[in-house]
Amino acid sequence: MISRACNARIALRAAVTSLLLLSGASLTFVPEPVRGETAAQAARKPVQPPMPYRLADGHPNWTGFWAPSPGMLEFNIGLGGVPAGAPLAAMVRPFSHFSALKSPYKEQLATAMREADAGKVMDPVAQCFPPGMPRMMGMVYGMELLQTPGQIAVTSEWQASSRRIWLNQSSHTPAEELDPTYAGESIGHWEGDTLVVDTIGIRGDVPLNYDSLPHSDKLHVVERFTETTPGKLTDEITIEDPDAFVAPWKEIETYRYRPDLRIREFVCLENNRNVGEHGEAVFDKK
Numbered sequence: 286m287i288s289r290a291c292n293a294r295i296a297l298r299a300a301v302t303s304l305l306l307l308s309g310a311s312l313t314f315v316p317e318p319v320r321g322e323t324a325a326q327a328a329r330k331p332v333q334p335p336m337p338y339r340l341a342d343g344h345p346n347w348t349g350f351w352a353p354s355p356g357m358l359e360f361n362i363g364l365g366g367v368p369a370g371a372p373l374a375a376m377v378r379p380f381s382h383f384s385a386l387k388s389p390y391k392e393q394l395a396t397a398m399r400e401a402d403a404g405k406v407m408d409p410v411a412q413c414f415p416p417g418m419p420r421m422m423g424m425v426y427g428m429e430l431l432q433t434p435g436q437i438a439v440t441s442e443w444q445a446s447s448r449r450i451w452l453n454q455s456s457h458t459p460a461e462e463l464d465p466t467y468a469g470e471s472i473g474h475w476e477g478d479t480l481v482v483d484t485i486g487i488r489g490d491v492p493l494n495y496d497s498l499p500h501s502d503k504l505h506v507v508e509r510f511t512e513t514t515p516g517k518l519t520d521e522i523t524i525e526d527p528d529a530f531v532a533p534w535k536e537i538e539t540y541r542y543r544p545d546l547r548i549r550e551f552v553c554l555e556n557n558r559n560v561g562e563h564g565e566a567v568f569d570k571k
Contacts, residue, residue: 332541334515342434345478345512350547351540352427379423380494383524384534390499397497408495410444413553417467417491418484419506419522421446422538429548437473437480445551450482457485465502467491480510493524501528516542 335349386394401407410416416424426442435453440446448468457463457470469487473480489502509521518540525533 332514332516333544334512335542335544338515340432344475346432347430347437347510347512347518348432350427350429350543351518352543352546353424354539354541378495379538380420380498380536381496382534382536383493383498384530384532386499387529387531390501390529393499394497397499401497408497409492413444415444415446415467415491416441417446418448418469418471418487419508419524419536420491420493421448421468422508422520422522423494423536426551427543427546427548428540440548442548442551444553450480457483465489469504469506478512480508482506482508482510484508499529500526503528518542 335346337346340346385391415421421441421443424441424443424446428442429438429440431438431440435451437450437452439448439450446468448471450471450473452473452475454472457472463470463486465486465488467488469484471482471484473482475481484506485504487500487502487504487506489500489504491500492498493500503526505525507523507525511519511521513519520538520540522536522538523533524530524536
């Protein structure tokens, strides 16, 4: 016998599906991997774009799972130009090339790197804090995009980080009312088939890379998402911070559509050797 609670969940799911269909949104269902097929075999298949290729409003349909190239998924299965079994040094470290820093941020980075070399500090992400924006877009596993008429939800498997790109908001919340967060406030609009996203309100204590690259609370990020070829998505990220950097600088991240994969649960605190039994940071430099 099906319980009332189960019936309620089924009814809610049906109602949500109906609303999406009525709103013109297209649902993309991720197929199960073919039985007996390995990840490497699936990865060698030709890249396929999400289907349907366009939504009812004419914009590209990007709903589904996207893997960074190169990233951990592609590294492990030999994609993105990185052979399977290659040393980790072959992987690209996101946001490692940046504009010159101004004082006191230049000195802050130098101190952080000296302390890291001495084993005194560690990346806060290793303590299970969110990577924040824009660093989360340099993800190592993959992301799920869920596209609806009013917003695009981005969920990174890495640290289970998420953000919302609001498509029905024309301007940012006034600075005096904006509560800084790890992901910041992102508003987007379409320029043809390119999605332009403007993000502010990012916490000032969130480093931009693995080396504790700092920034101020005036950090401003502009992204241009473009599907350069069917199934290949590029995010051109421009980073501007007049207080911290001498000039704006860019980072380009590339992802490929992977209908054979789906997002997995990421629980950082499970078996994390960098967090002690009382929640303190433990960093054994070897």
